[in-house]
Amino acid sequence: MLVIKDLHAKINDKEILKGINLEVKAGEVHAIMGPNGSGKSTLASVLTGRELVEVTQGAITFNGKDLLEMAPEIRAREGIFLSFQYPVEIPGVSMVNFMKAAVNEHRKYRGLEPLTASDFLKLMRERKELVEIDSALTNRSVNEGFSGGEKKKNEIFQMAMLEPKLAILDETDSGLDIDALRVVANGVNKLKRPDNAVIVITHYQRLLDYIVPDYVHILYNGRIVKSAGKELALELEEKGYDWIKNGENA
Amino acid sequence: MVEEQDKILEEVTGSEYKYGFVTNIETETIPKGLNEDVIRMIWEKKGEPDWMLEFRLKAYRHWQTMEMPQWAHLQIPEIDYQDIIYYAAPRQKASPASLDEIDPEIKATFDKLGIPLDEQKVLSGVAVDAVMDSTSVKTTFRETLAEQGIIFCSMSEAIREHPDLVRKYLASVVPVTDNYFAALNSAVFSDGSFCYIPKGVRCPMELSTYFRINASNTGQFERTLIVADDDSYVSYLEGCTAPMRDENQLHAAVVEIVALENAEVKYSTVQNWYPGDKDGKGGIYNFVTKRGICQGKNSKISWTQVETGSAITWKYPSCILLGDNSYGEFYSVAVTNNRQQADTGTKMIHIGKNTRSRIVSKGISAGFSNNSYRGLVKVLKGAENARNFSQCDSLLLGDKCGAHTFPYLEVDNPTAIVEHEATTSKIGEDQIFYCNQRGLSTEDAVGLIINGYAKEVLNKLPMEFAVEAQKLLQISLEGSVG
Numbered sequence: 062m063l064v065i066k067d068l069h070a071k072i073n074d075k076e077i078l079k080g081i082n083l084e085v086k087a088g089e090v091h092a093i094m095g096p097n098g099s100g101k102s103t104l105a106s107v108l109t110g111r112e113l114v115e116v117t118q119g120a121i122t123f124n125g126k127d128l129l130e131m132a133p134e135i136r137a138r139e140g141i142f143l144s145f146q147y148p149v150e151i152p153g154v155s156m157v158n159f160m161k162a163a164v165n166e167h168r169k170y171r172g173l174e175p176l177t178a179s180d181f182l183k184l185m186r187e188r189k190e191l192v193e194i195d196s197a198l199t200n201r202s203v204n205e206g207f208s209g210g211e212k213k214k215n216e217i218f219q220m221a222m223l224e225p226k227l228a229i230l231d232e233t234d235s236g237l238d239i240d241a242l243r244v245v246a247n248g249v250n251k252l253k254r255p256d257n258a259v260i261v262i263t264h265y266q267r268l269l270d271y272i273v274p275d276y277v278h279i280l281y282n283g284r285i286v287k288s289a290g291k292e293l294a295l296e297l298e299e300k301g302y303d304w305i306k307n308g309e310n311a
Numbered sequence: 312m313v314e315e316q317d318k319i320l321e322e323v324t325g326s327e328y329k330y331g332f333v334t335n336i337e338t339e340t341i342p343k344g345l346n347e348d349v350i351r352m353i354w355e356k357k358g359e360p361d362w363m364l365e366f367r368l369k370a371y372r373h374w375q376t377m378e379m380p381q382w383a384h385l386q387i388p389e390i391d392y393q394d395i396i397y398y399a400a401p402r403q404k405a406s407p408a409s410l411d412e413i414d415p416e417i418k419a420t421f422d423k424l425g426i427p428l429d430e431q432k433v434l435s436g437v438a439v440d441a442v443m444d445s446t447s448v449k450t451t452f453r454e455t456l457a458e459q460g461i462i463f464c465s466m467s468e469a470i471r472e473h474p475d476l477v478r479k480y481l482a483s484v485v486p487v488t489d490n491y492f493a494a495l496n497s498a499v500f501s502d503g504s505f506c507y508i509p510k511g512v513r514c515p516m517e518l519s520t521y522f523r524i525n526a527s528n529t530g531q532f533e534r535t536l537i538v539a540d541d542d543s544y545v546s547y548l549e550g551c552t553a554p555m556r557d558e559n560q561l562h563a564a565v566v567e568i569v570a571l572e573n574a575e576v577k578y579s580t581v582q583n584w585y586p587g588d589k590d591g592k593g594g595i596y597n598f599v600t601k602r603g604i605c606q607g608k609n610s611k612i613s614w615t616q617v618e619t620g621s622a623i624t625w626k627y628p629s630c631i632l633l634g635d636n637s638y639g640e641f642y643s644v645a646v647t648n649n650r651q652q653a654d655t656g657t658k659m660i661h662i663g664k665n666t667r668s669r670i671v672s673k674g675i676s677a678g679f680s681n682n683s684y685r686g687l688v689k690v691l692k693g694a695e696n697a698r699n700f701s702q703c704d705s706l707l708l709g710d711k712c713g714a715h716t717f718p719y720l721e722v723d724n725p726t727a728i729v730e731h732e733a734t735t736s737k738i739g740e741d742q743i744f745y746c747n748q749r750g751l752s753t754e755d756a757v758g759l760i761i762n763g764y765a766k767e768v769l770n771k772l773p774m775e776f777a778v779e780a781q782k783l784l785q786i787s788l789e790g791s792v793g
Contacts, residue, residue, distance in 0.1 A: 109748055112740075133747035142748075149745040153763030162759060163749040170750070202763065219749065 062087050062258055063108075063128075063227055068119035070107050077103040079283035080119070085227065088255045092269055092294060093262045095280035096302040101262045102146060104280070105231045109143045110136050123227070138170035140226030140257075144216040144233045151203040156215070159203045160185065160222050167223060188221040192248035210241035217248040224252070229260045234268035246271030266298035281305050330583065334420040338526045340399040345392055347371065350498055353398050357467050357501065360474060370487035370497030377491045383625055383654035384683040384715055388559070390596070395561055397499045399526035420523065440465060440504040440520045442533060450504075452516065462507040463518055466534050469505030476507055480538050484567040484604045484631070492563040492598040492625075496532045500565070503533035508543040508574070517773055519548035522564075524584070524595070530561035537567070539574035541607060546577040548776060555585050557593045559622060564599045572607030572634065577615070579772050580628075581780050584620035586787075589678075591650025594622025601628035602658075605637030605666075613640040614657065615771040617780045619787040622651060627685065629658035632666035632694075639668040642768040644780075646787045647680030647712070656686035656717075661697035661727070670701040673765050676712035677788055683715040690727040697727040705735040706764055708757070708788065758785035 068081040077100045085091050095101050106114045108121070110133035121128040123139060131139065151159065164184070165175040176184065189196060194214050204212050213233055220228055230249065234242055249259060249272050261272055269277075269291065277293040278285045286305060287293065297304070341352055350371055354364045379387070401417055421441050440450040440463065456463050462473060469477050487497040504520040524531050539545055549566075562584060570576050578601075587594025597620075603612035614628040630639025641657035659668035668688065676682040682705065690697045705714030716733050738760055746756030762769065762781050769777050 111744055133744065134750050134752050137748050137750040145745065145748075149739065149741050151742055151745070151760055151763055153766035154759050159746075159749070159759070162751055162755065166750040166752075166755075223749070 062124055064120075064122045066120045068104075068107065068121065069117045070103060070114050071117055072103065072114055076117070077114075077283055078107065081280075081283075081285060083278065083285065085258050085260060087226075087258055089276065090253070090259045090261065090272060090274045092274035092277045092291075093260060093280055093285075094264065094266075094277060094294060094297060096264075096306070099280045100283045101280055102231055105143055105229050105260075105262060108136075108229060109133055109141060134166070135170075137223075138167055142220050142223055142225030142228045144213070144220060144228065144230045146231040146233075146235065148204045148207075148212040148216055150205045150207075152205050154203050156199040156201060156203055157182075157185070160199075160219065163219070164222055184222070188218060191251055192217050192221045193244050194218045194248075209236040210238060213237055213245055214241065214248075217245050221248060221252055225257065227258050227260065228252075229262065230272075231262045232264065233261075234263055234265060242268065243271060266294045269294045279305055330585070334416055334525050336401050336414055336416045336525070338399050338401055340396050340526060340529065343394055343396050343528065345371075345395070345397060345499070349397055353499060353501060356398065356400075357470070359467075359470050362474075362478065363470060366482070366487065367498050370494050371499075373488045374491065374494035374498055377494060379491050380625075383685070384681065384717070385623055385625060385652050385654050387596070387623060390559075390561065392495075394528075396526070396529040397532070398501055399529040400501075401525070420525070421521070440518075442502055442504070442520060442522050456514070456516075456518075459512050459515070460509040461512060461514055462505065464505055466500070466503040466505050466536065469536070473505070473507070476538065477505065477536065480536055480567070480569050481534075482567075484569060484602045485565050485600050490600060493565050493600040496534060496563050496565045496600070499530075500532045500534040503535045503564070505535070506537045506545065506547065508539045508545045510540045511542045512540075513543065514545040517546050517548055519550065521550045522562075524560060524562065528558065528560075530563065532562075533564045535564070535566040536569075537576055537578070538569045539571060539576045539610075541572040541574060543571075544575045546773060547579070548773065549578070549580045550583070555588070555593065559587075559594060559596055561596050561598070562621075564601075566599070566601040566628075568603030568612055570603065570605050570607065570610035570612050570634075570637075573609045574607060575611040575613075576603065577613045578603070578628070579776060580614075580616040580618070581772075581776055581783065582616065582618045582620050582624070583783060585622075586620045586649065586651050587622040589649050591622065591679075594651070595620065597621035597624045597626060599624075599626040601626065602631065603629070603639070604631040605634050605639060605663075607637070608634040608663075609636045610634050611638040611640075613642070613771070615640075615642040615768060616644070616655075617765075617768070617772070617783065618643065618645040618653060618655060619783050621653075624651075624653040624655050626655045627657055629660070630668060631660045631662065632668065632697075633662045634666075635663040636665045637663055638666070640771075641668075641670045641672070641686075642771045643672045644675065644765040644768045644784070645672070645682055645684075646675045646784060647677070647682040648787055649678040649680060651678075651680040653681070654683045654685055656684045658687040658689070659699055661688075661690040661694040661699070661724075664693070664695045665697070666694055667698040668700075670699070670703070671767055672701075672703045673768055674703075674705040674714050675708065675761060675764070675784075675788070676705065676714050677708035679711050681713040681715070683717060685717040685719075687719040687721070688729055688731075689720075690722045690724050690729065692723045694724050695726050697724060697729075699727075699729045701729075701731045703731070703733045704764070705733075706761070707735065707737045754785075757788060761785065761788060 063085040070078040584595035
């Protein structure tokens with residue numbers, strides 16, 4: 062589904078990613094871990110097409126298509142979803158309108174008619190129940206005045222609405238209490254299907270107790286320095302990042 | 312990143328004006344220039360009574376002693392008032408009795424603007440007075456309204472047929488000597504709408520006037536007067552467009568509203584005069600005086616405006632809160648793009664006891680434009696317990712435009728509570744990206760964000776207008792973000 066080859070990228074002339082190679086297949090869950098500043102969020106930005114990152118070398122294909130050639134909205138319509146680390150507030154724009162616009166853009170891209178108002182509201186109700194999000198949240202403006210936990214739940218709700226092929230969760234666990242963490246993880250797990258994939262970006266092992274990865278990659282200093290099964294996360298938790306850092310230096 | 316955003320902004324703000332076509336009709340015009348003979352000519356053409364000539368000449372003579380106001384945050388090129396045609400009318404019967412008597416070209420024009428003059432075709436309960444250049448071409452639903460005693464007609468007809476009402480209220484809110492443009496308007500106004508809602512009547516439909524400038528080298532000077540008698544209610548809409556021309560055209564209107572006891576008047580404007588091209592060539596100079604008086608107790612006047620057009624806008628719809636417990640509102644969205652300039656806001660004059668006012672102004676600037684809010688809240692000595700709340704927000708798209716806020720407060724009563732809040736923000740690259748990531752194009756994202764920002768004001772518009780206004784906001788900013 063996603064193939065990243067020798068990816069180099071920089072922000073403001075500073076090279077952040079220094080040759081990433083990664084393949085994600087349908088049905089898989091990948092965790093990307095690493096200390097602050099290792100390039101995790103930059104990778105998410107490259108995948109979603111954020112302008113501030115400049116790709117200097119390498120290639121990314123998504124379902125066989127050249128991802129780097131696509132505008133951010135096209136990537137989204139192709140099925141890439143980012144659960145933002147810091148979801149943005151859009152005052153005055155109701156969640157209903159926002160999601161309706163988004164869902165219908167996705168449908169249009171696939172050659173489908175827009176949903177009728179009643180079908181759309183029905184879909185919203187279903188997905189709200191699925192991810193256990195409070196009904197009141199969707200009556201408010203996009204993320205406006207939401208608590209940290211509500212914002213993250215709202216990201217997962219949007220994911221449920223858009224049913225992406227590849228979901229990237231960028232530190233979705235940061236700032237969540239244990240109950241919210243469970244809600245978010247349950248939502249992600251319920252949306253898991255053999256034909257979609259998830260990349261979980263996180264500092265900590267604790268989210269991975271709930272969203273169990275097939276592979277864990279450790280990103281350090283712009284490179285994936287170690288890849289293994291889920292046990293790697295536990296090992297990392299135990300030994301700390303110094304273990305990796307020292308390994309790099311050795 | 313900044314460069315990227317600039318590129319985006321430039322793309323979204325470069326769109327075409329949709330209403331820039333010219334209707335090819337025979338137009339009766341008088342020679343350019345302004346003097347007492349011209350005023351007499353207009354007076355004669357309108358077949359007005361003698362007192363109107365006095366009214367006009369008094370205004371003209373006073374105007375000659377005045378100078379154009381310079382205090383606004385605007386750069387107004389010199390206007391040659393002798394180079395303007397003060398009267399231009401489509402050649403047709405003065406007050407067509409039926410639709411068949413209206414030039415098909417005129418009908419087609421209004422159809423194209425989405426304002427059908429045929430009552431059968433009108434979607435919902437909206438009565439329209441259609442004004443092209445200097446005259447009203449058709450007022451719909453007059454008979455239906457007349458059944459309830461509501462008078463809704465062109466100003467010319469009102470002067471002829473309801474002289475007592477007109478004489479009593481005309482210039483009672485905006486005196487002929489009020490300001491430079493109001494004096495000019497009083498001297499040369501050629502048409503506009505008149506509306507009277509009798510005691511206890513709730514007007515069953517939206518009343519509206521659609522102003523269209525068509526002829527070149529002309530100015531449009533219309534006059535609107537709305538009188539809501541005791542315990543009545545009316546909602547009034549105003550829309551305006553003009554052809555795309557390289558020359559600047561002057562539009563100096565006066566709107567007066569009188570609300571008597573317990574009366575409520577809601578006045579909504581969607582102003583979309585031709586704003587000029589990307590480089591600032593052409594466009595309408597929109598110098599308008601709008602004022603309402605809450606004369607009776609418990610009366611209410613509410614101004615809502617969506618200002619997207621005009622090269623220069625100078626406009627301060629105001630409320631004089633004379634009656635005890637009266638209430639004034641001003642809700643505004645003003646968009647400037649390219650080289651447009653707007654200096655707009657309101658005045659709330661609290662005179663009566665327990666008078667309240669609310670001001671919500673949302674400015675949006677893009678391109679190289681300048682957008683200023685100017686507002687006065689004045690509480691007089693006797694206005695016990697007056698309350699005002701003002702909120703003035705500015706949103707900037709790009710870094711070549713300007714947003715300014717000039718709030719003036721004059722409070723002479725210690726029991727008054729006056730609150731003012733102001734914010735300035737830039738449309739965020741992160742907001743746009745967030746929308747992109749959900750599959751929305753940047754243009755749609757900007758439209759969504761802008762409409763969200765302006766929502767509190769748009770919600771005040773009647774339903775059909777709100778939808779139009781939303782689209783208009785998006786179109787006005789097309790090319791400014793991409």
